Amino acid sequence: xxTTGKARDNIRLRNAPSFDAPxxxxxxxxxxxxxxxxxxxxxxxxxxxKEGYVARKFILPADPDALDxxxxxxxxxxxxxxxxxxxxxxxxxxxxxxxxTSVRAKP
Numbered sequence: 001x002x003t004t005g006k007a008r009d010n011i012r013l014r015n016a017p018s019f020d021a022p023x024x025x026x027x028x029x030x031x032x033x034x035x036x037x038x039x040x041x042x043x044x045x046x047x048x049x050k051e052g053y054v055a056r057k058f059i060l061p062a063d064p065d066a067l068d069x070x071x072x073x074x075x076x077x078x079x080x081x082x083x084x085x086x087x088x089x090x091x092x093x094x095x096x097x098x099x100x101t102s103v104r105a106k107p
Contacts, residue, residue: 001073003035003066005043005059013052017042024052035061038071 013025017039027033027047033054037044042053061067 001066001070003061003063003070004032005035005045005061007031007033007054008058008060011054011058013045013047013050013054015052017044017053019055021053025050027054033059035059035067035070037074038067039074043067 007027007029010029011027012023013027014021015024016022025048031047033045033047035043035045036051038056039053041056043056043059045052045054045059056067
């Protein structure tokens, strides 16, 4: 199970669920991330083709109930290790940018 969420602030993506863990990326405010796991006060997320951890308080989840389900049903370590042995999934294609339109005032 996964869900999405948006960064509430500019936040650091870390390689482990700890503020002392090394940074592996930076997520700008309002950017959307895919939430793939919950570990206490930390979320395991995928952003910009990187998987890492962010403090739960910095993400506004699209479906808060999904986080409770994910926390209650964590991926067992044996399955997580098996997932690591699997070949990486192909990257998702990026959405094309929408053309900018001008707004005209009504007379």
